[in-house]
Amino acid sequence: MLTALFGGTFDPIHYGHIYPAIALAKEVGLTKISLLPNHIPPHKPQPEATTTQRLAMLNLAISDMPLFSIDTREILPQNLTRPSYTIDTLQQWRHQHGKLSGLAFIMGQDSLLNLPTWKDWKILLNYCHLLICRRPGYTENTTDNELQAWITQHQTTNIHDLHNFPAGYIYFAHTPLENISATEIRQNIHNQQSCKNLLPPKVWHYICEQGLYNAKKN
Numbered sequence: 001m002l003t004a005l006f007g008g009t010f011d012p013i014h015y016g017h018i019y020p021a022i023a024l025a026k027e028v029g030l031t032k033i034s035l036l037p038n039h040i041p042p043h044k045p046q047p048e049a050t051t052t053q054r055l056a057m058l059n060l061a062i063s064d065m066p067l068f069s070i071d072t073r074e075i076l077p078q079n080l081t082r083p084s085y086t087i088d089t090l091q092q093w094r095h096q097h098g099k100l101s102g103l104a105f106i107m108g109q110d111s112l113l114n115l116p117t118w119k120d121w122k123i124l125l126n127y128c129h130l131l132i133c134r135r136p137g138y139t140e141n142t143t144d145n146e147l148q149a150w151i152t153q154h155q156t157t158n159i160h161d162l163h164n165f166p167a168g169y170i171y172f173a174h175t176p177l178e179n180i181s182a183t184e185i186r187q188n189i190h191n192q193q194s195c196k197n198l199l200p201p202k203v204w205h206y207i208c209e210q211g212l213y214n215a216k217k218n
């Protein structure tokens with residue numbers, strides 16, 4: 001079985017995460033996707049919602065979607081004082097599951113292009129495959145020659161590679177383009193605009209109830 005982790009800040013989780021992930025699961029044959037919320041994202045501004053609120057929104061979002069589960073290892077109390085680096089999480093996962101189990105890490109194209117800023121990015125593929133979801137505004141190619149060479153070296157278009165090998169491949173999925181970002185959602189809510197259609201109803205309700213992102217409380 002190919003385990004899939006989908007890391008993110010999820011501040012908040014939205015349909016730009018959910019719809020591509022569902023399509024990816026169908027395309028690649030994933031039976032489970034573990035959402036992996038990070039505590040202190042190393043590459044971007046800190047979340048506005050608390051860790052508890054982000055986790056609550058994830059739980060609400062997936063409550064009627066059995067494809068998804070949540071992996072809380074990066075937000076466990078002992079990890080709360082330091083940034084969560086994906087490479088550390090992957091190494092820990094390998095340590096627990098052994099060398100032969102299949103592991104895939106899901107990300108959007110923007111994250112792939114940003115990879116050279118990640119800790120030990122070049123050895124990520126020693127531990128997992130990378131499954132890349134399309135994202136509006138981002139192409140498959142990059143002007144970073146080192147990254148481009150690395151992608152070309154490891155890219156596969158054969159889904160069987162993902163199931164027959166435990167790690168080592170990059171796969172560009174044909175997932176739907178969803179023009180949604182958490183930044184835009186937070187900004188819209190700050191400006192008192194509804195984002196009802198961009199995320200699951202239970203998550204929208206929670207945001208309003210908590211007055212998150214300066215939302216008008218119900």
Ligand code: ATP
Pocket residue numbers: 007008009010011015016017020044106107108109110111133134135136178179180181182183184
């Ligand atoms: P922010 O706007 O705060 O930067 P975000 O919307 O990019 O947040 P994250 O939680 O940071 O959401 O993203 C987690 C992962 O989901 C990343 O790999 C990101 O590339 C991917 N992702 C987020 N939104 C989309 C989208 N609309 N389409 C495809 N992938 C996405």
